[in-house]
Amino acid sequence: MSTRRATIADVAREAGVSGSTASVVFSGKTPVSDATRRRVLDAAALLGYTGPDPRAASLRSGRSGIVGVVFEEHLGTAFQDPVKILMMDGLTDGVAPLGAGLLLLRDQAAVGDTPAALAPTLTTAPLDAAVLIGCSGLLRESLAVVKARGIPVVVIEGDAGEGVPQIRLDNGVAQKHAALHLRGLGHTDVVVLTLPIDKRRTRGWIAPDAEITVDVTRDRLEGARDVYPEAPAYAAAGSSIDEGLAAGRILFSRGTTPPTAVIAQSDLLAAGVIRAAEEAGLRVPQDVSVTGFDGIVVDGLAPYLLTTLVQEPADKGRAAGRAIAAMLEGRPAASMLFTCVFRAGNTTAEASARR
Known part of the structure; x- marks a missing residue:
């Protein structure tokens, strides 16, 4: 019993079409009639032909795909x-x-x-x-x-x-827009919650002389500080609701005066901050305003609709x-x-x- 792999030539012969016609049915590069396509695909199914050998295509093109x-x-x-x-x-x-x-x-x-x-x-x-x-x-x-x-x-x-x-x-320009929105609402006590600042992804307050090697984080922070030059910034270890919640618990911890606004560098971080505010008995937005970044759908955030930058x-x-x-x-x-x-x-x- 032969185990030879069926070829496009075998399919063309079985379907009663030319080899080039059978080839374009599989490549999709040239339109063919529905009847011809059906005939070729039926012949391929009968012969167990599943399509051109990708190794041969790679050799012809010089690419791996x-x-x-x-x-x-x-x-x-x-x-x-x-x-x-x-x-x-x-x-x-x-x-x-x-x-x-x-x-x-x-x-x-x-x-x-x-x-x-x-x-x-x-x-x-x-x-x-x-x-x-x-x-x-x-x-x-x-x-x-x-x-x-x-x-x-x-x-x-x-x-x-x-x-x-x-x-x-336009990370910096966009984040500045959110900061200007907060300033227009009269906020002066603002904290920035950032994405990771470097490869270590260390959580914590960002020192004034800290080197920020992640471009997105740096650009968004610069945009916020164009409006709030003295705003303290806290680095999260990633973009997630859990990271936002952990950071928010620090920002709203007992014995401290919570900020009136938090600029979060992602919507997921912002959602976590909102949860932390609610845990601390703070109302959003009456007690604390929160902005995000991304414009994504965050499950479970209702009845809130984030003030954010949509990308x-x-x-x-x-x-x-x-x-x-x-x-x-x-x-x-x-x-x-x-x-x-x-x-x-x-x-x-x-x-x-x-x-």
Whole structure:
């Protein structure tokens, strides 16, 4: 009994069409009639043909069909963040015309010499291109590896230097808008709750001379301090409701005078701050106003509608995918700056309303 794998030629012969017609049914590059498509697919099913051999396609094109996506944090943590999930949806759309798939990788420095290093890495995986999610100090090593391999690279929310396309938000300008909103409401006692400031992801008050190596965190903090230069800032270890709750418990702890407003650098952090305020017997927004950043849907936040900055993460991912496609096709890929939209919700009110 023969175990030879059926070929496209076998399918064409069985369907009574030319080899080129059978090929385009599977590639989708040229339209064919519904009747012809049905005939070819029925023949393929009969012969057990599941599509072109990807190894042969890779040899012909000289590409692997794989785009690496590098995260600084553990993937489980990354995919608890709705912003990153939406961004990945957009990135998948952006590389779809290439027929490429995504390979999710940890940062090169984070992998190190642990047993996980036996898994595919930026050094060993057969990649056509790479997308770095952020470009903090921890991701610099990954950037160096990609550049050494000579493959196209795009950075989302980070500065990788000249020659590397960047897909970014107007983080500083947007955060300043939220701060101006609070100042217009009469708030003077304001605290900024930030995203992680460095690779250690240490929680705590940020010293005036602290070096902030995460671009998004630094830009948003600078935007807030354009309006509130003396505002104290507290660093969370990540973007989550639990991190916001833990930080809020510090801000609203007994024996301290709570701030009249908190500028949180993500909606998830803001949601945690609101929970902490309620635990402490404070009313939002009568006693404390809270702003977020992202414009995502946070489950269980009702009846609150966050005052926040709305971004479109899927658009950022899509733009990164299109930049990769352009570079692989030998076309220039420009950096892009997306603009956030301020949305006033019911989590902010005049400072004088506090009693």
